[in-house]
Amino acid sequence: MSKRRLPYKVVYRKVKHPRIKITPQEIIVIAPSDEVAKMVYEKYKKKIDDRQKHIKSVEDEIARLSKQVSINPMSMTEFREYVLSKIEEYAPIVGNRPNKVLFRLMRTRWGSNSSKGNITINTLARYLPKHLIDYIVFHEMLHFVYRNHNKAFWRVIDELFGDHEKIHKKLSSYLYAIQERK
Numbered sequence: 001m002s003k004r005r006l007p008y009k010v011v012y013r014k015v016k017h018p019r020i021k022i023t024p025q026e027i028i029v030i031a032p033s034d035e036v037a038k039m040v041y042e043k044y045k046k047k048i049d050d051r052q053k054h055i056k057s058v059e060d061e062i063a064r065l066s067k068q069v070s071i072n073p074m075s076m077t078e079f080r081e082y083v084l085s086k087i088e089e090y091a092p093i094v095g096n097r098p099n100k101v102l103f104r105l106m107r108t109r110w111g112s113n114s115s116k117g118n119i120t121i122n123t124l125a126r127y128l129p130k131h132l133i134d135y136i137v138f139h140e141m142l143h144f145v146y147r148n149h150n151k152a153f154w155r156v157i158d159e160l161f162g163d164h165e166k167i168h169k170k171l172s173s174y175l176y177a178i179q180e181r182k
Contacts, residue, residue, distance in 0.1 A: 006052065010037045020044045022051050022108075025179060055176065076103070079126040086137040087119070096144035107179075110136045110171055113143035127178045132171060135161050 007026045018031035018040045027048055031037040041048075074082065080103060091097045099117040106112075106122040113119050119140045125133050139157065146153035157164045 006048075006055070008041070010034065020047070022048065054172065073126040076123065076126065079103075079123070082130070082133065083121055083125075083137055086134055087141065090138050090141045093138075094141045094144050096141070098141075098144075108175075110175070111140040113140045117144070124175070124178050128171075128174055132167070132174070135167055136171075 006022070009026055009028055011028055011030045012032060013030055014032050015030055018029070018036050020040055020043075021028040021030065027041075029037040029040050031040055073079075083103075084101060087098065087101060096117075098113075098119040100119075102118060102120040103123050104120060105124065106120070110122045110125055111120060119137075121136065121140070125136055128136075135157075138160065142153060142156060146156075154164055161167060
């Protein structure tokens with residue numbers, strides 16, 4: 001397995017809080033100068049190294065999946081209908097429904113659940129097998145019950161979907177594979 005290094009780039013902006021953004025494709029440091037960018041990069045070196053290790057650990061899976069990723073994913077209409085049907089299916093289980101369901105391209109995550117009761121689903125999920133879409137939707141719905149990823153949250157996930165760590169590794173691999181195809 002070859003060592004895969006994420007490209008590093010600096011985006012120069014007048015910002016109050018310089019920061020780092022790690023995507024599956026690159027490391028982006030947002031800072032006003034090279035000097036500040038180097039300090040930010042050094043501050044987040046461990047996080048960057050951890051991401052590099054994670055990518056390396058799923059590299060073979062990424063290569064395999066990028067060959068399998070559907071060139072013809074679900075249409076957005078089919079995808080929306082499928083997600084909304086899953087929300088209806090899971091609402092009685094979690095005892096809540098989202099105020100809004102939003103669909104948008106997300107570079108580093110599959111979904112989110114806001115404090116306003118809205119769920120956002122990554123449009124790239126339309127490339128996934130349905131059982132993984134089901135997992136993403138249920139995961140976000142379960143945040144109505146458990147706002148964080150505590151032991152009780154993972155216990156419910158594991159009861160319904162099996163080992164969440166394996167699922168997360170698969171989802172991570174798919175995210176990289178899909179983004180490599182684009």
